[in-house]
Amino acid sequence: MMRLYCKQCNHQVTNRPLQKIAVESLKFREEEQLVPYGRFANAEEAEMQGRLRLSFLVREGELNVILTSHGKRLYGCCGYSNMEDFTIVCGKCSYEMGIIITECSWEHYVGICGDRVSKFPLW
Numbered sequence: 001m002m003r004l005y006c007k008q009c010n011h012q013v014t015n016r017p018l019q020k021i022a023v024e025s026l027k028f029r030e031e032e033q034l035v036p037y038g039r040f041a042n043a044e045e046a047e048m049q050g051r052l053r054l055s056f057l058v059r060e061g062e063l064n065v066i067l068t069s070h071g072k073r074l075y076g077c078c079g080y081s082n083m084e085d086f087t088i089v090c091g092k093c094s095y096e097m098g099i100i101i102t103e104c105s106w107e108h109y110v111g112i113c114g115d116r117v118s119k120f121p122l123w
């Protein structure tokens, strides 16, 4: 089981421990949730690291994170589709840590950068 903590404020960003799921079990289908409840996938194994070098893929709602205050980054036709900039930040300290994809052209997920979070409390 995996928990994630913000590297800047040590706040636990996982709302509950997440269990790893194999890439083969992810649901690559437009407008559907990529990752099941309570699970996470390795972004590198899924070949979905992108420019931000994502490490973890999770379902929206599993993390205590919020949208960036940089409104121009939050574009998409009916949701968010920006994979190039941080659009998700720590819910407590606003440390930039990932992206959220929620528009109709893609499967829906939150991607988190491994170098912005820790699997263990830092202090």
Ligand SMILES: [Zn+2]
Pocket: 076, 077, 078, 079, 103, 104, 105
């Ligand atoms: Zn759309």
Ligand SMILES: [Zn+2]
Pocket: 006, 007, 008, 009, 010, 011, 090, 091, 092, 093, 094, 095
């Ligand atoms: Zn934080």
